[in-house]
Structures are given as C-alpha cells and as structure tokens.
Amino acid sequence: MRHAIWWHVYPLGFAGADTTGADRRPTRGLARIADWLDYAVRLGASGLALGPIFASSTHGYDTVDHFRIDPRLGDDADFDDLVARAHRRGLRILLDGVFNHVGREHPAFAASPDGGDAPPRPDWFVPTGGTGPGGRPEYATFEGHGSLVTLRHANPAVADHVTEIMTHWLDRGADGWRLDAAYAVPADFWAQVLPRVRRAHPDAYLVGEVIHGDYPDIVRRTGLDAVTQYELWKAIWSSLNDANLFELAWALGRHDGFLDSFVPLTFVGNHDVTRLASRLREPRHLAHALVVLCTVGGTP
Template sequence: MTWAEHAIFWHVYPLGFTGAPQRAGQTPDAGGTPYPRLRQLVDWLDYAVGLGLNGLLLGPVFASVSHGYDTLDHERVDPRLGTQDDLAALAAACRERGVRLVLDGVFNHLSADHPLVRRAVAAGPGTDEGRWIRWVDGYPRWFEGHPGLVELDLAQPVVASRVAEVMTHWLDRGADGWRLDAAYAQGAQVWRPVLDQVRAAHPDAWVVGEVIHGDYAGFVRDSGVDTVTQYELWKATWSSLVDGNLYELDHALGRHAALLDTFVPQTFVGNHDVTRIASRVGKDGAVLALTMLMTVGGVPSVYYGDDQGFEGVKEEREGGDDAVRPSFPGTPGELASWGEPVSRAHVELVGLRRRHPWLVRARTEAVTLSNDHYVYRATGTPEEVLEVELDLRGGGHRARVRDGAGQAIWSWG
C-alpha cells in the first residue's frame, strides 16, 4: 500500500479560509507586499488531527489574479497568502504532525495576464513563443469559455517539461503530492510525459487528477495519475438522499467497486466547486453521506466546514463560489457550538475508518435495498466485514454500522 491509502484529507481552499482579498491589488498587502495568511492554517492543523485526519489537500496558493485558478506565477506564493517561507512553515508543521501535504496544480490554463501568455499572443501561432498556448482559428483558446483563462498546450514537450519542473520544485520543498486541476480538459495522454519526469525524482508523490465524468479507469491508465476525483459517487450520494432513491446509490457503488479493481478513487461528499452537502440534504443527511464516505473504498477527503455542518449554495455567476469558500475564525475555539454534533460525528466515523484500514479497498454488496432503506456489506477479506444501514423511512435520517458479528458499533438518529 502507498502512503495515500492510509490518508484521510482535510480539503481547504486557502484564499477563502484565511479571508484573503478576492482580487490581488484590492488592498495594499494583496499587491506586492506579502501578508502571511498561510500561517493561520498552522494553528488549525491540530484541529484537523483531532478529527482524525492526516492529510491536507490545499487549494491554490500561487500568485494569481483573483480566485487562485488564474495563475500568474507558479513559483511564487500569492502575496495575499504570504511568501515561500510561509508555505515552508506550513509544510514543516504538517511534517511534525504526520500530515501529508498535497498542492493544487493549475497547469491546464493560466491567467490571460501571465507574461508567458502575453508573449505568446504577441508572437502568434506557429512561433516558438506561440507554441506554449492552444489556439482556435488564430485566437488563444479560452478554458471553458472564460476569457481570463488561456489554455497551455500540454502536448508540447517544452510545456510538459516546464510543468514537470514546477511540480518537482515544490515536491523538493516539502509537498507530498499534487491535485491536477481540470486534468480532463486536454485528455489523459498529455499528462504521461509530465508525470514520468516528476516520478523520476519523486516516485512516492501522489497525484490525483480532477476528472468529472468519463472513463475513470482509462484516464488513470493512460495518464499515469494515481487516482481521479470520484464525481459519479458524489452525485449519487446526495441525489439518492434528496430523491429518496437509494437504488441510485447502490448502482453507483457497484460501478465504484469495479473501479477498485484498477485503482483507488479519491472520494468526497464536498469540495470547493459544489454546493455544500448540508445545503443539499440537511445536517442529518450530511451525516448519512459521511457514513457512506467512511465505509466504502477510496481515499476520502473532508471539505473544510463540512466537518461543522456549514451550509452554502454554489451559483453559476461571477462570485458564485464565495458561499462555499468562506473564511474560518482565527482559532478552533471560536467556532460556533451549533457545529459540535456534526463535528463529533466526523470524529467518530473517521475513527471507525482508522480502526478498519482495510476499508480503503473494500467492496460493497447490497443486503437490503428499497427506495428509503439500504443495508450494504463492506468487505475486505472474509474476516474483514462491516454492515452499514442507511434509513430514510418516515422522512428520517438514521444510520447504523455493525461489525461482522452483527453488533452495532456506531449509530446516528
């Protein structure tokens, strides 16, 4: 097993978490003078460890125009978050606590204001400078229609080598792995030359590709990533609870089990791009979703705030992600008391998973299944068995986990 198969991540969007200005230059510290907001996260690592988590999946930290996914410089920490020394301090604090650090690699596209993009546009397609970006009918290709985001041409060897250099640079400085943002956009094959170079220097680096739909197993095989984001299971989890159709969840778990024959998916019920699970299904429903997350195969992550029952709805407009990327207080002691029941459920369910590490590769099979009542058996070896019950009958949200002997070891509702 790799180290990642023992990891349960706390997923944090740092610009939001630390209350950084939304755009570089909005305040004096957001322009050229760094402000060490990243160090706020050091004070929260013990909170994450207290939840039972041992990984930090960190959103973008590199210099950008606004939300972090419009990068200006991959080798400079965003001044709104601090400096390289502040990131190094966070990495060191993670190591001291046995917490693995995974960075967000935004390599599919750059800010339209990135110097590399400006040089490419000035030179035009078919030139040495122009080959760094993708073109459509003589114009720079925008990522998913956003004029502020221009796609790099990852199929070009010079671009692949540069991306590998950046990834290696930060792995040399304490990172343990990478999330590849929008990994799906240019196909799996473009990542293979990049990752071959990275693994030559860091064979233990863990790499997760953001893939929303399609052939997950084929993407892992062709790209060289270790895993991809399991959006299919995420969708089935919340929509089966909303619709009272647990058949959908059972179907998704069947497909999930087939993926485990090839790789271990990265699983989640919340992240920085989607409506909060508590806003979808309520706080009790969110605990049922967490019960599933912690009792099926995968490398799970908990999105910050979900561990407190935070709510927030993503909207398709400018600034529509703000509600799901909020600031946190300065210290854990400042959290409101209303989040304690959900937080306690996280501690208990993460602890249950820690006591059953074989769950990372567990397969599931239905024992009882109806629209509103689902019992599945999670199995490792014949001696490694848990039985999980999700019960929506009567409009309730109840969950129970039993050991192989049929004894209840956890319950909710």
C-alpha cells in the first residue's frame, strides 16, 4: 500500500450494462475490464478499484446476492480470470462491499415480491414502527432510498454473514475491500468483523467510505486501514474555483495531521460526486488539481 495507486472503475457502467434493471441479459463485463489491464499499467496504476460486481437489482448498490457475480458482468470464471490477469501484471484488486444495506429483492428481506408482511429474517432489518401499503411494516432505509434496506448491525448473525462474504472473496484472490457507506455503519460492527477477516487475510487492505467526522478516531474505533479523504477533495476544487488558497492550506494542514495515524484514500473525483472537469470553472485548473493529488501523502 505504500506505493499503491488505484485505477477506479465502475464495472456496470464500463461494460455498458443497463443499470435500471430492465435489461439483465448476461454479458461478460469483467472480461471487458480485463482487456484494459495493460492500459492501467501504462497509466501507472498498481491496483484496480472496482465498483460493485455482485448480483443486484439495478445499479450494483442494491445487492441481492453477495456470493454471486452479477450476470451482467459474467460469472466466477470471469472473476478468477480477471484476478489472475491482474496479478500477473502486478495489479491488486479492491472490491466494493455494500454492507450497510441490501436491495429489497435480497432473499433475507423479500418474503414476497413486494417485501411481504413478515420477511424470513425480520431480525436482520430495523422496523421503523410505521406501516406501508396494505398495512405491511416498514423498515429503515439508507438515507431515504426506499430500495436500499438497512441491515440490523446489532445482530451477530449479520456480522457473521459479512465476515463470511469478505473472507470468501479474499480467498478467491481479491486483495482488499472498499466498504461502502462505512460512515453509516456503527463503528463497533466493523470492530467485530474486521479482526476476524484479518485473521484469515492479514495483508488485506480495508478502506471505508467516510464523508465527514473525526477521521483518525473512526480509523481507531473501526480497525480500518484508511478512510476516504472528502475534506481534501472538497478543498481542492473549491479553492481553485474561488481562488481561495487559504482553504486549501487549511485542508492540507488537517491532511498532514491525519498522516500521523493513517494514510487517507485521496481523490479528486469518484462515482458519487460531480466529475472534476464539470466542477471546475476553468479547465486550466484540472492540471493544478492533479498536481495536488499526486504530490500529497495518501493513496490516490
């Protein structure tokens, strides 16, 4: 990790798959990504950071089966081939783990096509106390997205399940995990799961998506290797747009302090934010933003 540079790919989009869920014809999207590995090497990357690759209803973040490759991307054989071809080129593989929530079609939730009155595992989800159509109970969702049902992280069975998923794919050759919406999951849940994963895979890189909060304290309490550096991301484009380098200097001072306890995952754009070329008012500042990314401490 000391010298890692990730090439970040959203597999469903890269493969041209339909992310609405209307067209789920099987394709071999992972094979298409594998054909670009030499490009990643020429780019200077040492790892491939993949967005969701597991079976989901639509866009990948509404997972329905964490043990199955999404048919729009291929199957286990395509995954094994991608890992083997990446490793031959010295590229590591980082998977995207969506463990704060699942899709409504996940078998733990969907007793019937519409969610049902009594999910098979009601202790896996968090009832809101309200009722929906037909008087069916409602369950907590991720930030108001009805298709993303929040898991009950206080249930030890959920921790066991997530541990099993993470270990399974590390056993198959993955090198680490980006933990989606890690900020929404209780820190003590990660503190239960991650040591168990590390016992089987002590070299795995585990990074959490954290938007705000006390980054060093979150790393300490969860056992994560790193978190995403949203503070610096915002300061880079904002300071360039406003010609306010005091903001950038303040963020870099904070960033240097973070480096005393962990190495943040740094970026100037990702799949959750407006692309940098659209965010910056002047195209000439693209190069300036990249200079910051490529010269500060961190894992870009």
